Amino acid sequence: xxxxxxxxxxxxxxxxxxxxxxxxxxxxxxxxxxxxxxxxxxxxxxxxxxxxxxxxxxxxxxxxxxxxxxxxxxxxxxxxxxxxxxxxxxxxxxxxxxxxxxxxxxxxxxxxxxxxxxxxxxxxxxxxxxxxxxxxxxxxxxxxxxxxxxxxxxxxxxxxxxxxxxxxxxxxxxxxxxxxxxxxxxxxxxxxxxxxxxxxxxxxxxxxxxxxxxxxxxxxxxxxxxxxxxxxxxxxxxxxxxxxxxxxxxxxxxxxxxx
Numbered sequence: 001x002x003x004x005x006x007x008x009x010x011x012x013x014x015x016x017x018x019x020x021x022x023x024x025x026x027x028x029x030x031x032x033x034x035x036x037x038x039x040x041x042x043x044x045x046x047x048x049x050x051x052x053x054x055x056x057x058x059x060x061x062x063x064x065x066x067x068x069x070x071x072x073x074x075x076x077x078x079x080x081x082x083x084x085x086x087x088x089x090x091x092x093x094x095x096x097x098x099x100x101x102x103x104x105x106x107x108x109x110x111x112x113x114x115x116x117x118x119x120x121x122x123x124x125x126x127x128x129x130x131x132x133x134x135x136x137x138x139x140x141x142x143x144x145x146x147x148x149x150x151x152x153x154x155x156x157x158x159x160x161x162x163x164x165x166x167x168x169x170x171x172x173x174x175x176x177x178x179x180x181x182x183x184x185x186x187x188x189x190x191x192x193x194x195x196x197x198x199x200x201x202x203x204x205x206x207x208x209x210x211x212x213x214x215x216x217x218x219x220x221x222x223x224x225x226x227x228x229x230x231x232x233x234x235x236x237x238x239x240x241x242x243x244x245x246x247x248x249x250x251x252x253x254x255x256x257x258x259x
Contacts, residue, residue, distance in 0.1 A: 024181050024200040026052050026222045027124030027248045029108050034156045034252045036132035042097045048086035052185040053199045057087025065109040069143045070102045101135035105143050121233040124246035129155045147247040155251040160218035168225040174209030178225045185220035218255040224248045
C-alpha cells in the first residue's frame, strides 16, 4: 500500500477489515486485442474504474478525455464512447477501426474520483498500447501525460512469466523510488489469492524511476504508479484535499501454447 493509503480513518479501517478487501483502485482501458492483424482490423475497448483482481467495479462517469496517440498525433475519441456495464457498474466502450500499420496508445483521463476512505481525490491517467500490422515503432515513447509509465519492455508480444520493465514519469521527469501497484485483471474470478497481500503486488522503482515485475499468469496486468499532486481539489463538503495521481499502464501476456 502507498503512504497515502495508510492514512485511513478508524471507521474505514474497520470497514475494510470486515469486508476482507484491498484498497487498490485501477483505471482500466482494456482492448479486445493488443495486436491487430489483417484477419481482424477493428478492436473493442472498455473503459472502467475498479479493483481488477477482486472484480469489484465502481461507477466511472464519462471521462474528461479519451484519445488515441500515434506518431505523436492525438485523435479525440471521446464522442465515440457509449455507456456500458463493466463489473456491474457504469463504464464506457467503443470500437476503433485500425487502418494503418503502427503503434497506438489509447489514453483515458477521468474526472477526479473522491475516495472518502483515503480522504483524497484520485485521478488515474490510464493507457494501453496496441500494435498493428507488424509495426512496432514508438511503443517506448511517452505521450505527454502529467504522469505516465513508459515501457522499457515492449508491451506486446510477451509470454506469461516474462518480466516487464517500465519508467515512471511525472511532469516529464523520472520519479525516483516510485511505488508501483500491480494487479491481474482476474476475469471470471479464475484465480484465488492466498491472502490479501497477494491481491495487489507492490514493487518500488530505483533511483532513476525504473521498475521491473515478473508476471506469473497470462492475461491483462495493470501497473499503477501513485504520487501526490502539488495541488488540491475540494471534497464534496468544500474542503481542500490532496490529490492522488496515478500513472496506469495495462499490458497483455499470452499463454505459451503447445504446438
